[in-house]
Amino acid sequence: MTWQPEIDELAWRRRLAERMGGEDKVARHREAGKLTVRERIAGIADAGSFREVGGLSGSGRYDSNGRLVDLVPSNLVMGRAQVGGRPVVLVGDDFTVRGGANDGAVGDKLIHAEKMAHDLRLPMIRLVDGTGGGGSVRNIEIKGHTLIPTMKVWQHVVENMSVVPVVSLALGSVAGMGAARVAASHYSVMVRETSQVFTEGPPVVARIGQQLTKGELGGSHIHTRNGVVDDEVATEQEAFEQARRFLSYLPASVHELPPRTEPTDDPARRDEWLLAAIPRDGRAVYKIRPIVQALVDDGSFFETGRQWGCAIVTGLARLDGWPVAVIASDPYFHGGGWDSATAEKFTRFVDLAQAFHLPVVNLVDTAGFQIGLEAEQAGTMRHGVRALAAVYQATVPWCSVILRRAYGMSAAAHQHMGRFNCRYAWPSANWGAMPIEGGLEVAYKAEIEGADDPVQKRAEIEQRVRSLTSPFRSAEAFVIEDIIDPRETRTLLCEFANLAAPLRETGISRFGIRP
Incomplete structure (x- = not known):
């Protein structure tokens, strides 16, 4: 006697799970222009x-003799994989099974996946398509009672943000916790036209009098411009490629250092057009x-967040x-x-x-924080102070190059003034507490107003002050x-990168509370 019958049942259960939500639901999913979760993986x-991992989880149906008749798989598929030759944890919602909403195993599987990424120190890639464990009204009838909202997985989500790259x-x-x-x-990435992200979908929003389609409520044109999501792409395949590229710059966890690739570009390369840039x-x-x-x-260069916070380019x-x-x-941008x-x-x-x-390499050309009523109403100073705190709490090597203007509070964020940083200026650079154009009327108000010709006097003062603003004087x-x-x-930036490489330190970064 062997255990072959059980091995046969194991294979059968796996075949049942691979059907996902069944032929009809899979067909409708593909007709909507989307890949199935297993095709995405x-x-x-x-x-x-x-x-x-956990591929046998789901809801089984048994006959009177206790034999399995059918199985509806859990609508969360997870496990380990290689991406670009490096191990990662993959977790994906299966929308073909109850629209990706919570079933009995999803919550535990989500937690298991996050723990796996944390404890194995592996990047986490989430393929999100549904509520991702947030539950549905149908659960009330299934369970026979209602549940107080909880987020048992959230402790692990928060911990992972400080330990492993998360895409x-x-x-x-x-929607709901899936959006969170x-x-x-x-x-994060959305697929243009086929992806939407929202706190609650159109049926719930309609109750407050807003009749909106899914795209109108939570399309990528909204969330890539407000910072909820970093980027948008045209296809799922492009989203996969973006994820691979992003991870290629990062270590597997904070307990390692970002990997160097074989250099292919001459550090001494000089582009003549930069002289007139x-x-x-x-x-x-x-x-x-x-x-x-x-x-x-x-x-x-791999740019992130192109559509929002447009006064800076990051990547x-x-x-x-x-x-x-x-x-x-x-x-x-302004x-x-x-x-x-x-x-x-x-x-x-x-x-x-x-x-x-x-x-960090910081290329600086800023006239300060935006001014005016809208800027004040938006709390620009509060957000700006948080940015200053980020700079002054950072310990990674830093190099700033002042290309043109460095004025005001945003210029004060160009580097941490309490520690050593590499810093250079181009001949086009100029700096100060505020641009001359905006400060003359305040600093020389009495002299200008008391002149016989205020316009001429202002011009004379401006010419006198400007003669002192050459970067060579500084x-x-x-x-x-x-x-x-x-x-x-x-050449100088490549020197900085080589000098910085041995200074990088592994481990979890610890910050104080940001103001």
């Missing part, structure tokens, strides 16, 4: 690498992304093969002046760099450490 994981892909209609799991990530007219705008791409290793890149975090002012969203984006990105030991006083030829910037 196959699409993001290296071929043949997925090892499922969430919103791949369908994501997407937002509680280091990097910054216009002589201080009011003229220029494109910052080509400058970033010219300074980092060729093809290595991961490599310098001589070393992963770094890049922040760059964008003068196309001249690089920070609004509350930009300050929030800055804070979040600095915290990412700090958590995963990424040196260099004489060692206000700036060095002024460099823009074409030398890449």
Whole structure:
């Protein structure tokens, strides 16, 4: 006698689980333009690498003799896999089984997956399509009682944010705790047109008098512009590729260092056009992304959060093969002046760099916080102070390059002034507490108003003050450490990356409470 009958039953149970919600529901799912959860796992994981955990969980139906007749699998599939040759934890909602809503095993499986990522120190990838464990009204009838809302998994979600990289892909209609799991990530992506994220869906929102479609309520055009989700893509395959690229810059956990790749770009490369990249007219705008791409290793810049907090550009890149975090002012958005969203984006990105030991490169051109009634109503100062706290709590190596303006409070966030940082300025740089244009009327009010010709007097004062604003004057006083030829910037940044590499330290970063 052997255990072959049980092995046969095991194989049969696995075949039943692989049917997911059944042929009809799977067909409807695909007709909506979406992949099934198992197709998604196959699409993001290296071929043949997925090892499922908890694949036998579900709701079985038995005959009078106690023999299994049918099985509805749990609508959460999880396990370990290789992505880009590196081990990760994968967890995916199965929308074909009760729309991805909670069943008896989902909560425990979610917790198990988060624990697995934490304790094995592996990145977490969530393929979210449903409520992801938030439950449904149907559970009232099934259980015969109601439940007080709890989030037993949330302790583990929060802990993982400080320990392992977390990526969430919103791949369908994501509500409630599913939406919260997407937002509680280091990097998140939505698929344009087929993904929605909301606290509650249209049927519930209709009760407050708002008749909206799923796309109108929670489409990617909303959440990639308010910071809930980082990026949007056209297809699920693109979402998988974005996840792979993001993780390639990060360590498996904070207990390791970000991996270097084999350098393929000459650190001494000089791009001649950089000499004219910054216009002589201080009011003229220029494109910052080509400058970033010219300074980092060729093809290595991976931008995140392009559609929100637009006064800065943020992304991961490599310098001589070393992963770094890049922040760059964008003068196309209010001249690089920070609004509350930009300050929030800055804070979040600095915290990412700090958590995963990424040196920071900061390319500066900012006139300060945005001003006016709307900026005050938006609490710009509060968000800006949080950004300053992020800089002053960060300990990762830091290099700032002042391209043009460095004025006001946002310029004060260009580096931690209490520790050593590498810092350079281009000849186009200028700085101060506030731009001259905005400060003359205050500083010289009496002199201007008392003049026979106030307009001429103002012009005379401006010319006199401007003659003292050359960055070379500041260099004489060692206000700036060095002024460099823009074409030398890449070489100096690669030197910084190599100097920074041995200074990086593993472990969990600990912050105080942000104001």
